[in-house]
Amino acid sequence: xxxxxxxxxxxxxxxxxxxxxxxxxxxxxxxxxxxxxxxxxxxxxxxxxxxxxxxxxxxxxxxxxxxxxxxxxxxxxxxxxxxxxxxxxxxxxxxxxxxxxxxxxxxxxxxxxxxxxxxxxxxxxxxxxxxxxxxxxxxxxxxxxxxxxxxxxxxxxxxxxxxxxxxxxxxxxxxxxxxxxxxxxxxxxxxxxxxxxxxxxxxxxxxxxxxxxxxxxxxxxxxxxxxxxxxxxxxxxxxxxxxxxxxxxxxxxxxxxxxxxxxxxxxxxxxxxxxxxxxxxxxxxxxxxxxxxxxxxxxxxxxxxxxxxxxxxxxxxxxxxxxxxxxxxxxxxxxxxxxxxxxxxxxxxxxxxxxxxxxxxxxxxxxxxxxxxxxxxxxxxxxxxxxxxxxxxxxxxxxxxxxxxxxxxxxxxxxxxxxxxxxxxxxx
Amino acid sequence: xxxxxxxxxxxxxxxxxxxxxxxxxxxxxxxxxxxxxxxxxxxxxxxxxxxxxxxxxxxxxxxxxxxxxxxxxxxxxxxxxxxxxxxxxxxxxxxxxxxxxxxxxxxxxxxxxxxxxxxxxxxxxxxxxxxxxxxxxxxxxxxxxxxxxxxxxxxxxxxxxxxxxxxxxxxxxxxxxxxxxxxxxxxxxxxxxxxxxxxxxxxxxxxxxxxxxxxxxxxxxxxxxxxxxxxxxxxxxxxxxxxxxxxxxxxxxxxxxxxxxxxxxxxxxxxxxxxxxxxxxxxxxxxxxxxxxxxxxxxxxxxxxxxxxxxxxxxxxxxxxxxxxxxxxxxxxxxxxxxxxxxxxxxxxxxxxxxxxxxxxxxxxxxxxxxxxxxxxxxxxxxxxxxxxxxxxxxxxxxxxxxxxxxxxxxxxxxxxxxxxxxxxxxx
Numbered sequence: 032x033x034x035x036x037x038x039x040x041x042x043x044x045x046x047x048x049x050x051x052x053x054x055x056x057x058x059x060x061x062x063x064x065x066x067x068x069x070x071x072x073x074x075x076x077x078x079x080x081x082x083x084x085x086x087x088x089x090x091x092x093x094x095x096x097x098x099x100x101x102x103x104x105x106x107x108x109x110x111x112x113x114x115x116x117x118x119x120x121x122x123x124x125x126x127x128x129x130x131x132x133x134x135x136x137x138x139x140x141x142x143x144x145x146x147x148x149x150x151x152x153x154x155x156x157x158x159x160x161x162x163x164x165x166x167x168x169x170x171x172x173x174x175x176x177x178x179x180x181x182x183x184x185x186x187x188x189x190x191x192x193x194x195x196x197x198x199x200x201x202x203x204x205x206x207x208x209x210x211x212x213x214x215x216x217x218x219x220x221x222x223x224x225x226x227x228x229x230x231x232x233x234x235x236x237x238x239x240x241x242x243x244x245x246x247x248x249x250x251x252x253x254x255x256x257x258x259x260x261x262x263x264x265x266x267x268x269x270x271x272x273x274x275x276x277x278x279x280x281x282x283x284x285x286x287x288x289x290x291x292x293x294x295x296x297x298x299x300x301x302x303x304x305x306x307x308x309x310x311x312x313x314x315x316x317x318x319x320x321x322x323x324x325x326x327x328x329x330x331x332x333x334x335x336x337x338x339x340x341x342x343x344x345x346x347x348x349x350x351x352x353x354x355x356x357x358x359x360x361x362x363x364x365x366x367x368x369x370x371x372x373x374x375x376x377x378x379x380x381x382x383x384x385x386x387x388x389x390x391x392x393x394x395x396x397x398x399x400x401x402x403x404x405x406x407x408x409x410x411x412x413x414x415x416x417x418x419x420x421x422x423x424x425x426x427x428x429x430x431x432x433x434x435x436x437x438x439x440x441x442x443x444x445x446x447x448x449x450x451x452x453x454x455x456x457x458x459x
Numbered sequence: 460x461x462x463x464x465x466x467x468x469x470x471x472x473x474x475x476x477x478x479x480x481x482x483x484x485x486x487x488x489x490x491x492x493x494x495x496x497x498x499x500x501x502x503x504x505x506x507x508x509x510x511x512x513x514x515x516x517x518x519x520x521x522x523x524x525x526x527x528x529x530x531x532x533x534x535x536x537x538x539x540x541x542x543x544x545x546x547x548x549x550x551x552x553x554x555x556x557x558x559x560x561x562x563x564x565x566x567x568x569x570x571x572x573x574x575x576x577x578x579x580x581x582x583x584x585x586x587x588x589x590x591x592x593x594x595x596x597x598x599x600x601x602x603x604x605x606x607x608x609x610x611x612x613x614x615x616x617x618x619x620x621x622x623x624x625x626x627x628x629x630x631x632x633x634x635x636x637x638x639x640x641x642x643x644x645x646x647x648x649x650x651x652x653x654x655x656x657x658x659x660x661x662x663x664x665x666x667x668x669x670x671x672x673x674x675x676x677x678x679x680x681x682x683x684x685x686x687x688x689x690x691x692x693x694x695x696x697x698x699x700x701x702x703x704x705x706x707x708x709x710x711x712x713x714x715x716x717x718x719x720x721x722x723x724x725x726x727x728x729x730x731x732x733x734x735x736x737x738x739x740x741x742x743x744x745x746x747x748x749x750x751x752x753x754x755x756x757x758x759x760x761x762x763x764x765x766x767x768x769x770x771x772x773x774x775x776x777x778x779x780x781x782x783x784x785x786x787x788x789x790x791x792x793x794x795x796x797x798x799x800x801x802x803x804x805x806x807x808x809x810x811x812x813x814x815x816x817x818x819x820x821x822x823x824x825x826x827x828x829x830x831x832x833x834x835x836x837x838x839x840x841x842x843x844x845x846x847x848x849x850x851x852x853x854x855x856x857x858x859x860x861x862x863x864x865x866x867x868x869x870x871x872x873x874x875x876x877x878x879x880x881x882x883x884x885x886x887x
Binding site for chain 1: 460461462463464465466467469470471472473474477480481489492493494495496497498499500501502503504505506508509523525526527528529531533535542545546548549550554555557559560565567569579587590592594595598601605707710711712759760761762791793794806807810811814817820821822823824827828838841842
C-alpha cells in the first residue's frame with residue numbers, strides 16, 4: 032500500500048512543528064490575558080445559514096459545506112465571528128458588558144493554494160462587545176501591537192493601516208459618487224493592491240464612466256494623512272472619530288505603529304465603522320491581521336443591539352514572518368531527566384526511581400527496552416534530556432546515584448532522599 | 460430573525476465552560492509532560508480511505524464524510540490513531556524510536572444523542588511506538604493512572620480493566636471455538652455490558668449452537684483472576700505477558716488500580732494484544748478511557764513494521780465524573796487588576812497607568828465608557844478583579860494612588876514608581 036497523504040492545504044504537526052505552533056499560541060494567550068480577555072470557543076462546524084450572506088462573497092465561495100447524516104446543511108467554520116455573534120445573541124442581557132473575549136480557533140477555507148494560504152489554519156480572535164465608543168477600537172488596536180511585540184516584532188517589522196467604512200462612504204458622497212456605485216467601488220478598492228495598477232484604472236473608469244469622478248477618486252486615494260482630510264472635512268463625524276482614535280493610540284504609546292490608509296476596506300460584509308489591517312513593513316506577505324467594527328451583526332442574528340469591534344490574526348503568515356526575521360524558538364525538551372541503569376535489566380528499580388520524580392511533577396523517562404549503557408545514552412540523547420541520572424552499579428552499594436548535566440558534562444552525586452532536591456538545584 | 464442554534468451534539472464554550480475545559484486540558488498536558496511525551500497534531504479532516512475498514516464498523520457508520528469542492532472524498536476525524544499511524548508511516552526511520560507522543564484533538568462522530576456522547580468532543584491521546592515489549596503497555600497504563608490522579612481521582616473513583624485480544628483468541632481455541640466464529644464472538648463480548656443478560660445468552664446460543672461450547676464460554680467469562688488462568692494455562696505466551704504486565708504495574712505503584720477482566724474486547728478493528736478500559740467504580744458512566752496494542756496499523760498504511768500501544772480518554776465523561784465527585788474548579792479571573800479613575804473623563808491618564816502594568820505582564824483592565832466611581836466599581840466586580848487601583852482625585856496631587864483588595868477590603872497606597880512592586884506584593 033502507498034502511504035496515504037494528508038489532504039492538500041492541511042498540515043501534519045510533528046513535535047518540531049508543534050513546538051512552533053505552541054510558541055505562537057502561548058504568546059497569543061499571554062497577550063490576551065494581559066489585556067483582560069477571557070477565552071471562549073464554539074463548534075468546529077455550524078449550520079450553513081450562519082454564514083450565508085453574512086461573511087462576504089469571497090468567504091462564502093470557499094466554504095466546506097456539506098449535509099450531515101440527518102440531512103442538515105452544515106459548514107466547517109471559515110471564521111469565528113458569526114459563531115461569536117450567535118453566542119452573544121443567544122445569551123442576550125445575561126452576559127455582562129463589556130464582553131472581552133478571545134479564541135484561537137481552527138478554521139477552514141477551500142482556497143486556491145498559494146504562499147501564506149492553507150485550507151486549514153489557525154487564527155487569534157480578540158473582540159470587545161458592548162462598547163459603542165472609539166475607546167474600544169483603540170484598546171483593540173493597542174492589543175494588536177502588544178500581540179506583535181510579545182512575539183518579538185518591533186516597529187521595524189510591521190505597521191497598522193487604519194481607515195473607516197463610514198469615512199469612505201461619506202467622502203464618496205461628498206465628491207458626488209452615485210449611491211448605487213458605492214458597493215462596487217468599495218469592492219474594487221478592496222482588491223486594489225492585489226491587481227496591476229492599469230487593471231485598477233481600467234475597472235475604475237468602467238465603473239464610474241465619468242472622468243471628473245475618476246480623478247476625484249484618484250485624488251482621494253493619494254490622501255496620506257488624516258490631518259489633510261480633517262482640514263478639508265472638519266465636520267464629518269467619521270473624521271472626528273478617526274482623529275480621536277489616533278489621539279488615544281498615542282496615549283497607549285503605540286502611535287508609531289499606526290497610519291491612516293484610505294485604501295483599507297476589508298472584504299467582510301459585516302463591517303460598519305473603523306477597519307484596519309496589519310502589514311509587514313516590506314509588504315512581502317499577505318495581511319498579518321485585520322479587523323474592525325461590526326455593530327450590526329449581533330442584532331442581525333436576532334440578538335439585542337450590541338456594538339462590537341474585533342480582529343483576527345492568522346498563524347501561517349505570522350510563522351512566515353517569525354522565520355523571515357530569524358526569531359529563535361525556545362529549545363524543545365521531551366523530558367527533563369533520563370534515568371540510566373547499570374544493572375537493572377528487569378527495570379524494576381528504574382521504574383521506582385522514575386515514579387519518585389514523576390510524582391514530584393518532574394518530567395522523567397527511561398528505556399523501555401533492555402540495553403547496555405551506550406544504548407541507553409543514545410536514547411537519552413534522542414529524547415534531548417538536559418539531565419541524566421545513573422543508578423545501580425558500584426554507587427548503589429553506597430546508596431547513591433549520579434546526575435550528569437548533558438550540556439556542561441558536570442556530574443553530581445545524590446542519595447535517594449535528596450534526589451529531587453538535587454535535581455531542582457541542577458536544573459534551576 | 461430567530462436566534463440561530465449550534466448544531467445538535469456540539470457545544471458552545473462560554474468563558475465559564477471554557478474554564479472547565481482548560482482545567483482538564485492543562486491537567487492532561489501536565490501528566491503527558493511529566494511522563495516524557497511530546498505533543499503532535501494532524502489535520503481536522505482526512506481522506507476517507509484512511510478510516511475505511513480500519514477504524515471498525517461502529518466508527519465507520521458514524522463518519523462525517525463528504526466531498527470537497529475538488530471532488531475528493533474526505534471525513535472529519537472520528538479518532539486520531541489513523542492520523543498518527545499515517546504520520547509515522549510517512550516519516551519512517553527518520554523518526555527516532557521510541558516515539559512518545561500525545562495530542563488533545565477535537566473529534567467528530569455522528570452518534571445517536573445520549574448521556575456522555577456528543578457529536579464533537581475532545582480526547583487525550585497518548586501513544587508509544589517502537590517498543591514491542593509489554594514494558595510499553597505498563598508505562599502507558601501507569602500514565603493513565605497518573606492522568607486520573609492529576610485530575611483529582613483516587614482508587615475510590617476508578618479502576619482499569621485489562622485483558623488481551625491474543626489471550627481471548629488463544630483461550631477460544633483451547634476450548635474448541637471454531638475459527639470462523641471467533642470474530643462474531645468477540646463482537647458479542649464487546650457489547651455484553653450494553654445489552655440485557657438474556658439477550659446476551661440468546662445471541663450466544665444462536666452463535667455457537669452447541670450447549671457444551673456455550674457453557675465453556677460462560678465458564679471463561681466468570682474467570683476473575685489472571686492467576687486462575689495462569690494455573691490452568693501456564694504456557695500460553697499471552698498469559699505470561701499479562702502476568703508480567705501486572706508485576707510491572709505493581710512496580711509502578713499502581714497495582715491497586717488494575718484488574719484482569721476477560722470481558723474487555725474493545726470495538727476498534729486494529730487492536731492486536733493487550734487492551735484495557737477505565738471505568739468509574741460505580742459503573743454509572745461510559746468508559747472513561749480505553750486503549751491497547753496495535754502492532755500492525757503503521758505497516759497497514761505502508762510504513763515499516765512498528766509495534767505500538769496507545770490510549771484515548773474523552774473530555775465529556777471526565778467532566779461528568781469531575782462534577783459527580785464535586786471537584787472544585789479553580790476560580791476564574793478575567794483580569795488581575797482593574798483601574799478606576801476619579802476624574803479622568805478623557806481616559807488618557809488611565810490608559811497610561813494600564814499600559815505600565817500590561818508592559819510588566821500584569822493583566823489589567825479599565826472602563827472603556829465614561830462613568831462615575833460607582834459605575835466603574837460595578838464593572839470591576841463584573842470582571843471579577845481581585846485588586847482595584849484608584850487613581851486621580853486628591854491623592855493624585857500627592858503623587859499617590861490607592862490599591863484595594865476586593866477580597867479582604869484592605870487598602871494600600873503606592874506611588875507611580877513602586878506601583879508594580881506593590882501590586883506584586885499584594886497579589887503574592
